[in-house]
Amino acid sequence: MSLSSIDADYLRTVVMRNSGNRFDPARDYLFESRLQRIVRNCGMQSLDELVRALRSESGSTLEHSVAEAMTINETSFFRDTASFDLLREELLPALIAARRNTRTLRFWSAASSSGQEAWSLAMLLREHFPALASWKIDILGTDISAEMVTRSSSGCYQRMEINRGLPARFLLKYMVRTGDEWEVSPDLRRMCRFQQRNLCDTPPTQERFDVILLRNVMIYFPPETRRKVLLTMHRSLAPDGMLFLGLSEQARMDSHWQTVLTAKAVWYRPLPVS
Numbered sequence: 259m260s261l262s263s264i265d266a267d268y269l270r271t272v273v274m275r276n277s278g279n280r281f282d283p284a285r286d287y288l289f290e291s292r293l294q295r296i297v298r299n300c301g302m303q304s305l306d307e308l309v310r311a312l313r314s315e316s317g318s319t320l321e322h323s324v325a326e327a328m329t330i331n332e333t334s335f336f337r338d339t340a341s342f343d344l345l346r347e348e349l350l351p352a353l354i355a356a357r358r359n360t361r362t363l364r365f366w367s368a369a370s371s372s373g374q375e376a377w378s379l380a381m382l383l384r385e386h387f388p389a390l391a392s393w394k395i396d397i398l399g400t401d402i403s404a405e406m407v408t409r410s411s412s413g414c415y416q417r418m419e420i421n422r423g424l425p426a427r428f429l430l431k432y433m434v435r436t437g438d439e440w441e442v443s444p445d446l447r448r449m450c451r452f453q454q455r456n457l458c459d460t461p462p463t464q465e466r467f468d469v470i471l472l473r474n475v476m477i478y479f480p481p482e483t484r485r486k487v488l489l490t491m492h493r494s495l496a497p498d499g500m501l502f503l504g505l506s507e508q509a510r511m512d513s514h515w516q517t518v519l520t521a522k523a524v525w526y527r528p529l530p531v532s
């Protein structure tokens with residue numbers, strides 16, 4: 259039996275409340291397939307039963323599981339290459355010069371999905387900035403989905419994922435074959451860590467990053483949530499740091515940000531708040 263429109267409305271509310279994601283009603287059919295695993299794992303018989311359980315325990319871990327299951331985790335290595343090119347050619351050389359005394363660089367891949375964005379950054383740094391080998395490099399990947407965080411931390415990828423964006427020479431240099439999969443090298447592993455975090459929540463600690471990649475997630479948030487998340491990003495960036503959004507998210511930013519348009523890509527500089 260298919261989901262009633264009232265139940266679909268309710269599931270959309272659950273998703274919004276727990277992840278801030280607007281779920282397009284045209285994609286309601288995805289509830290059936292995406293939530294089957296939760297139905298099975300909870301020993302339930304149907305999606306109706308799951309909806310009934312959700313209605314009786316709002317704010318529960320079950321709600322979080324539903325919101326996580328409905329996230330869209332599309333990603334790839336070196337996605338939207340232009341941003342990585344801009345970092346490599348212009349922004350990182352200047353940033354490295356500015357950090358020559360502290361010899362520390364911090365990156366945040368916010369909404370890192372299965373981790374390819376964070377590992378791409380690590381490869382880019384190792385490949386093009388060998389002098390950083392003696393620096394402290396911290397690349398934090400965070401995502402609301404526990405499953406994605408586990409996958410990212412494993413650093414293991416299947417051939418199909420490797421084929422999406424990872425140059426062959428990087429594969430040979432930075433990954434090791436383990437059975438049917440490829441695993442990131444121990445050297446890259448030392449640079450990256452992954453945590454489960456909801457971008458709608460206030461970060462647990464006041465960390466400052468030099469570069470934040472917040473790509474292809476703001477499209478799912480309503481305007482008010484976008485504003486709130488951008489405020490978190492502003493607080494989390496070093497004064498000379500830089501923020502990247504996804505290609506389709508080149509937002510009209512508020513007065514806290516300067517939009518920097520280059521021939522290659524767009525990035526955002528935090529402005530002092532008076």
Ligand SMILES: C[S@@+](CC[C@H](N)C(=O)[O-])C[C@H]1O[C@@H](n2cnc3c(N)ncnc32)[C@H](O)[C@@H]1O
Nearest residue numbers: 277329331332333369371402456457473474475
């Ligand atoms: C389309 S992927 C983008 C991955 C990567 N940033 C990229 O550009 O390739 C969107 C990711 O955002 C995550 N996400 C959605 N809502 C979130 C939230 N409120 N907090 C943290 N992550 C969220 C999803 O779990 C998903 O992995």
